[in-house]
Amino acid sequence: MxxxxxxxxxxxxxxxxxxxxxxxxxxxxxxxxxxxxxxxxxxxxxxxxxxxxxxxVVFGCRAMVSAAEQDHGPDPSLREPARARDALADFLCAPLPLTEGLRVGSSVWATYLAKSVSHPGIAAVVAEAMHGRAEATATLLAAARGTQEAREAQSTALALVSLSEGLNTRVLAGALVADEAGALIRDAVDRAVHTD
Amino acid sequence: MxxxxxxxxxxxxxxxxxxxxxxxxxxxxxxxxxxxxxxxxxxxxxxxxxxxxxxxVVFGCRAMVSAAEQDHGPDPSLREPARARDALADFLCAPLPLTEGLRVGSSVWATYLAKSVSHPGIAAVVAEAMHGRAEATATLLAAARGTQEAREAQSTALALVSLSEGLNTRVLAGALVADEAGALIRDAVDRAVHTD
The missing domain is CATH 1.10.10.60 (Homeodomain-like)
Structure with missing residues (x-):
């Protein structure tokens, strides 16, 4: 067709x-x-x-989420802990604005975030995307731990994905270099996998 | 006068x-x-x-940073570890958009963040504010630990303040309730004080 x-x-x-x-x-x-x-x-x-x-405008927000999911979405078939840990670190580092294209994308996403406060249609798309990212993080974290403790993984996963989002924003604003943000994310992933 | x-x-x-x-x-x-x-x-x-x-527009960005520093800035004279830990948790939870005024403020701040990508004047103000928040976090964290290990505190402080900023954005977008974000921040503060 x-x-x-x-x-x-x-x-x-x-x-x-x-x-x-x-x-x-x-x-x-x-x-x-x-x-x-x-x-x-x-x-x-x-x-x-x-x-x-x-x-x-709302279509553009949905398209941005879809593109990010296709580019960075984790492989749901990952079961081997070491591979899942690497995939988790890559997933959380993927949005770091290392290229001009990613910088523009991050800037547009930040604009949608700001608009979500006063635009329920955009807020719904943004919130759904955020839930999806937290869920994907929890799935990979549980696989990396080699356990099925989904509840404990959820809370730690939420902290991990929020950390990566906060660091991403700092890189976007020029307050932090991407390498340092990436190192902090990978460090946090290692702790999350090995503790709790 | x-x-x-x-x-x-x-x-x-x-x-x-x-x-x-x-x-x-x-x-x-x-x-x-x-x-x-x-x-x-x-x-x-x-x-x-x-x-x-x-x-x-740039004045408005600076005024927003000044207002936040006056409202939420930590007391630099804090030396007692338990009080410093509480002050650190309060400092990191303070921007959570619990009121309509804070929601509008967070939304405007997010708009400035987005604009910082293409506006060097705004980027400079935003980056300086972010450095200030990370520094204040490191000072309070070192006081809460009762040590002078500034270097180690800096890296953990950067992760803590980025976590709070990421969670704040999720609350702003309606993907998380403020209470849950606050609990995750306080939990991360406790870990940061007692480990490393």
């Missing part, structure tokens, strides 16, 4: 253009015209896929 | 109005007109204190 693939691809291209507009002008700077210009397509093309600016 | 106090007060009132505009319309939605309207003063009054929109 080439037509469906084509539609998905076009929506993806519009999402990329939307993120660029948000990065440069914030969510309140989004308009069909600005996104169409950034995507190099007509305003009508954007309106063909999205019936309102709000729908476009 | 009542006139100087008056000037500071007026700039403070303009900062409050600016934050409301940023909360509602983002940093790119800031204009002298919008801020003057939110403050209930003339555009000329705002222009009397700020020569450009950019100066106003």
């Amino acid at each position: 080439p037509k469906i693939v084509d539609h998905e691809q076009r929506r993806g291209e519009i999402a990329l253009a939307l993120w660029q507009v948000i990065h440069e002008h914030g969510i309140d700077g989004v308009s069909f015209r600005a996104v169409a210009e950034a995507a190099g397509v007509s305003i009508g093309r954007v309106q063909h896929y999205f019936s309102s600016k709000d729908e476009l | 009542p006139k100087i106090v008056d000037h500071e007060q007026r700039r403070g009132e303009i900062a409050l109005a600016l934050w409301q505009v940023i909360h509602e319309h983002g940093i790119d939605g800031v204009s002298f007109r919008a801020v003057a309207e939110a403050a209930g003063v003339s555009i000329g009054r705002v222009q009397h204190y700020f020569s450009s929109k950019d100066e106003l």
